[in-house]
Amino acid sequence: MSAIVTATARHPETLAGGLPISLSHVGKSFGQISVLEHFNLEVPAGQFLAVVGRSGGGKSTLMRLIAGLDAATAGRVAIDGHTIDRLHPSVRLLFQEARLVPWQSTLENVGIARGPDWQETARRTLADVGLEGREAAWPSVLSGGQRQRVALARALVSHPQILLLDEPFGALDALTRIEMHRLLERIWIERRFTTVLITHDVAEAVALADRVIVLREGTIALDIAVNLERPRQELADPSAVELQRQILDAV
């Protein structure tokens, strides 16, 4: 199961906003337990990839490797052709929890890295995720969905070329999740950063991604293109249902 996987879905109009990710013969083990072995994956620039699998299947490990938070025990993880051994400056990460700094206002959280004109940039990005007027609010008064919006704005403010999402909508209620899907898809269409979404929700994967891979026991059990019209309507397309069934079978 170590065949090099190539992209099967493409959006030819814009591929400029992202960087390609390449994993070759990557291995990762924690002590005696090996999570990934000879793992190969190519993510072309600008692709929206969803990684689906059961818990313990290596999804989060894969994402931490791409983010540079953990080092691979074997093989090579490369972004834009360069092997990474630490955090890549154009990679941003959305965690399962929003991880907002409680003692900083919404605006300060978005502009966490500060930098020139951070207030103005942060304000604009907040408006972009639909949180205009909430700049001064403390994170503790925001709802779960609003917090993830702030986290998304924080990730987007530096114009990342790769966005990694580690089940960021898992804790949200169904309606808020659909809102977040629409928001993320809209922003992705505008910016075309390479996106890796880790999720256990097959419907979410089909609703958002160009390509879905199923990760089972550290190997790719299924690699499938999702060629549906964008922007997508939640479950409107019968072929989406068929795709979901196919993916579920592989999980």
Next chain:
Amino acid sequence: MADVSVAGFTADKGRRLSVTGLKKALAPWALPIVLLILWELATRTGLVNARLMPAPSTVAVAFWRALVDGSLIYHTLASTQRALIGLVIGGGLGFIIGIANGLWKPAETLLDSTLQMVRNIPHLALIPLVILWFGIGETPKIFLVAIGVFFPIYINTFYGVRTIDPQLVEMASVYGLDRKALIRRIILPGALPSILVGLRYALGFMWLTLIVAETISAPSGIGYMTMNAREFLQTDVMLLGIIVYALLGKGADVATRAIERRVLVWHPAYQTGEGVTQ
């Protein structure tokens, strides 16, 4: 939608304040007032020996006398000055070492186990030694206060730094914060609630240490005033000294609460109606 509920909340709060606000403000004072009245009655009726336990009215007269002749203010200032110098020295050291040990493993390895050992010595047990070392001037009192406040501040600062959410620290590194920004924006503010708890404990120890130190030997201060009064069997002045200590302790507590409300505005526990609308 949020605005509607917030407006409802403040309106509701305003109504409650106007109707039961007075009752609420007075409630904590009900018990002390009742006790004072009983105490006054007990001494007046001779149930309690007024020579050993003077009536509140007698203490009030003593208070007025001491206030008018300036001795009360003089002694209170003397005590407060010692307390604050000791607090700044001991608390400052506790804070610095707490931060250093929290952030830097070698410092912790070197210092923490020793400090934990020393911590268990009751610092007041040092009094005979301290008198030998420093005599009976200002130094021994400030020294004892400094030791008394050092440990609560040290332990809580260290604990505060250590219990910073590692997920936040990881987030900060993903978002490119350097070490200086990490300490200033994540670690120090995150440790602050714990540091303030340490400060509150420290203020308690501060007065406690000072009372004992001043009772042993001092040319001024509330402790001196009380011990001097004992020589002349002025029980009213002795009681007055105790009450002044209680008030100073209360004042310190009020001050820390005010600081907490100010610097912990972000904390859900300190948020008022206005904080929500921000």
